[in-house]
Amino acid sequence: MGPERNNQYTEAGLRELRRNCIMHVDMDAYFVSVELRTRPELRGKPVIVGFPADRSVVLSASYEARAFGVKSAMPMLVAARMCPKAVIIEPRHKLYYEVSAQLMEIFESITDLVEPLSVDEAFLDVGGAIRRLGPPRVIGELIRRRVAAELGITASVGIAASKFVAKIASTRCKPNGLLLIGPDETVPYLHSLPVGALWGIGAKTTDVLARMGIRTVADVAATPVSSLKKMLGATGEHVYRLSWGIDPRPVTPVRLEKSIGAEETFAVDTGDDALIARELLRLSHRTAGRLRSSGMVARTVALKLRYADFSTITRSRTVHTPVDSAQLIYAVAIQLLESLGSRPMTVRLVGIRAEQLEDTAHTSLQLSLDRRDDNWRAAEQALDEVSRKFGSKSVLPASLLDSGNGS
Numbered sequence: 346m347g348p349e350r351n352n353q354y355t356e357a358g359l360r361e362l363r364r365n366c367i368m369h370v371d372m373d374a375y376f377v378s379v380e381l382r383t384r385p386e387l388r389g390k391p392v393i394v395g396f397p398a399d400r401s402v403v404l405s406a407s408y409e410a411r412a413f414g415v416k417s418a419m420p421m422l423v424a425a426r427m428c429p430k431a432v433i434i435e436p437r438h439k440l441y442y443e444v445s446a447q448l449m450e451i452f453e454s455i456t457d458l459v460e461p462l463s464v465d466e467a468f469l470d471v472g473g474a475i476r477r478l479g480p481p482r483v484i485g486e487l488i489r490r491r492v493a494a495e496l497g498i499t500a501s502v503g504i505a506a507s508k509f510v511a512k513i514a515s516t517r518c519k520p521n522g523l524l525l526i527g528p529d530e531t532v533p534y535l536h537s538l539p540v541g542a543l544w545g546i547g548a549k550t551t552d553v554l555a556r557m558g559i560r561t562v563a564d565v566a567a568t569p570v571s572s573l574k575k576m577l578g579a580t581g582e583h584v585y586r587l588s589w590g591i592d593p594r595p596v597t598p599v600r601l602e603k604s605i606g607a608e609e610t611f612a613v614d615t616g617d618d619a620l621i622a623r624e625l626l627r628l629s630h631r632t633a634g635r636l637r638s639s640g641m642v643a644r645t646v647a648l649k650l651r652y653a654d655f656s657t658i659t660r661s662r663t664v665h666t667p668v669d670s671a672q673l674i675y676a677v678a679i680q681l682l683e684s685l686g687s688r689p690m691t692v693r694l695v696g697i698r699a700e701q702l703e704d705t706a707h708t709s710l711q712l713s714l715d716r717r718d719d720n721w722r723a724a725e726q727a728l729d730e731v732s733r734k735f736g737s738k739s740v741l742p743a744s745l746l747d748s749g750n751g752s
Contacts, residue, residue, distance in 0.1 A: 366472035369503040369511040373520035375465035376405035378498040391431040458596045470596035507592035531590040536563035607631040608696025614653045616691045625678045628697040633671035642667035643699030648681040651694035
């Protein structure tokens with residue numbers, strides 16, 4: 346549909362089309378799809394992206410692997426038992442972020458109203474693009490064609506009058522599909538679904554509702570709000586509104602990450618202080634690198650420890666000056682670690698998280714009282730440039746070389 350024809354829309358016609366202009370665009374088995382671009386011989390076969398270590402988890406699985414019951418976040422050992430013939434590919438996170446940036450560029454060429462949710466999905470409000478590009482369904486198909494042609498992966502697109510229903514639509518048309526749920530179809534469609542389709546309804550809540558005879562979205566819609574509040578607390582009214590397709594939230598273009606971090610599970614539980622400290626240094630570099638690439642600084646640094654019995658503790662500290670330097674993050678992490686005193690048992694997992702993020706464009710980075718802090722930051726920025734040119738493992742702190750950890 347060309348621009349001349351699009352300009353023939355009446356204002357009433359545009360208003361009608363704009364009733365259904367929210368999209369949820371979601372890539373299909375994203376990490377796997379990106380890998381198969383250079384491994385076409387694996388198309389149609391069960392493929393799992395994840396580290397083959399015993400204690401790693403599945404990051405992504407092809408639909409052929411999912412047919413065997415393999416799911417994201419499942420332990421790799423379990424996935425291997427379910428699908429022993431699956432091809433395992435180690436993840437390349439830098440590549441996935443690069444493709445994600447290209448994906449967001451496609452979205453932003455369609456509309457200014459893009460709300461990324463993760464590296465491979467986003468909400469779009471295409472109301473302002475209808476006169477230029479055509480009705481929402483035409484725009485959705487255009488996005489799918491461009492993603493396939495320019496990135497070599499497939500996308501599923503849900504279109505509706507609200508974010509909630511658009512998300513349901515994209516989930517229901519996977520993989521490689523498009524589903525438009527019109528305003529007049531919304532309530533009948535929702536009421537045909539199981540209660541678990543509603544946001545905020547997990548397995549435990551599903552069981553609670555089932556004991557009360559509530560098994561479908563229609564059942565929720567027929568239940569008084571007061572009863573839902575007694576069963577679900579404050580979320581009862583929210584769930585009731587969703588059951589009628591009521592979700593007034595707009596697509597919000599600026600969505601800053603609430604936190605950035607990294608964590609690692611040791612191959613063997615450890616009580617070795619030196620090994621734990623070295624892993625914290627590695628995680629500090631990963632976290633700081635992501636902060637700088639996102640143009641963010643953090644006011645709070647958090648430490649996470651998971652013990653051998655799976656009990657988990659976190660400690661955090663707010664710093665006087667926002668940070669994006671690995672050495673400064675590491676220094677705070679070590680202070681937090683030392684503040685814990687003696688540990689009750691060996692450690693299974695460590696993690697670092699940068700919180701209370703601020704955009705560097707709106708933050709005045711004060712000069713540190715210690716000139717060495719500024720030197721560390723300058724040195725790490727130089728390492729960023731080397732990594733962009735030659736790869737993320739071209740230059741590492743000496744203490745991290747040949748650590749044998751594999752992360």
